[in-house]
Amino acid sequence: KKQEPLRVMISGAPASGKGTQCELITKKVSLFGMDDDPLGFWFYISEYEISVLESLSTNICVIDQYDLVHIAAGDLLRAEIAAGTENGRRAKEYMDKGQLVPNEIVVTMVKERLMRPDSQEKGWLLDGYPRSLSQAVALKGFQPDLFILLEVPEEILVERVVGRRLDPVTGRIYHLKYSPPETNEIAARLTQRFDDSEEKACEAAAAHSPSKCGISSVNVDGSVSKEEVFAQIDGALTQLLEAKE
Numbered sequence: 390k391k392q393e394p395l396r397v398m399i400s401g402a403p404a405s406g407k408g409t410q411c412e413l414i415t416k417k418v419s420l421f422g423m424d425d426d427p428l429g430f431w432f433y434i435s436e437y438e439i440s441v442l443e444s445l446s447t448n449i450c451v452i453d454q455y456d457l458v459h460i461a462a463g464d465l466l467r468a469e470i471a472a473g474t475e476n477g478r479r480a481k482e483y484m485d486k487g488q489l490v491p492n493e494i495v496v497t498m499v500k501e502r503l504m505r506p507d508s509q510e511k512g513w514l515l516d517g518y519p520r521s522l523s524q525a526v527a528l529k530g531f532q533p534d535l536f537i538l539l540e541v542p543e544e545i546l547v548e549r550v551v552g553r554r555l556d557p558v559t560g561r562i563y564h565l566k567y568s569p570p571e572t573n574e575i576a577a578r579l580t581q582r583f584d585d586s587e588e589k590a591c592e593a594a595a596a597h598s599p600s601k602c603g604i605s606s607v608n609v610d611g612s613v614s615k616e617e618v619f620a621q622i623d624g625a626l627t628q629l630l631e632a633k634e
């Protein structure tokens with residue numbers, strides 16, 4: 390059963406856990422029996438586990454709970470860099486220094502992605518945008534239902550940046566201490582993001598103060614475990630869905 394699509398923005402300093410939480414939000418599924426009765430529990434599982442479940446029983450139907458298109462400003466920029474475009478080359482100069490990329494590059498890119506049919510139909514989860522009042526104003530016409538702000542003290546942010554690792558094969562984010570890789574094979578191929586360093590984390594944390602612009606917003610304590618952070622976000626999104634119904 391499809392509800393009216395949700396439009397959500399998630400913001401916070403670098404390494405506050407936006408990407409981690411977006412992964413949990415987009416992975417949360419609900420299970421239904423053939424008679425459409427909810428089976429009574431919810432959890433987040435991988436695509437592989439879903440395919441195993443579906444092959445075990447035809448009586449189970451797995452439905453994405455939020456089914457939102459995850460749009461991360463940083464990922465869009467990294468894709469431009471990887472594609473070797475002029476915008477990517479210019480963006481990299483700023484990203485290497487932990488500075489915001491100029492609006493003329495970011496705004497158009499984010500707007501174009503928000504206007505694509507999948508975002509319009511399913512709803513979206515916009516990650517890392519807006520990061521300034523001018524970016525919020527530029528996005529007029531794309532009003533979110535909810536703005537989530539992850540609040541994390543600076544000393545924890547630095548620890549998270551320094552321990553963060555990227556799996557270049559799956560794009561998954563790990564942390565050497567808090568979210569270690571599942572296998573030695575994955576551990577061996579992990580890389581550090583080019584803009585991750587203690588010094589850059591401190592500089593950028595001060596610059597990335599999100600503006601709320603009168604939108605319905607929720608402040609989330611992002612300093613606790615990722616499951617506890619998710620519980621707060623999940624509660625806010627569930628309330629929002631109920632209010633929409």
Ligand code: AP5
Pocket residue numbers: 401402403404405406407408409410461462463464466483484487488489490491495516517518519520524549550552553554562563564565567568584593611612613614615616618
């Ligand atoms: P972007 O990619 O958005 O990076 P960011 O804001 O620096 O955010 P991060 O991806 O670093 O962190 P995150 O909050 O997603 O945390 P994560 O889940 O990885 O932007 C990169 C650059 O692009 C910017 O610096 C800027 O130059 C440019 N840019 C992007 N958007 C822009 C815009 N709108 N305008 C202009 N320029 C823009 O978690 C971090 C680590 O902590 C991980 O290792 C994770 O495993 C761990 N962790 C997460 N949650 C927890 C927890 N609860 N407990 C313990 N560990 C945790």
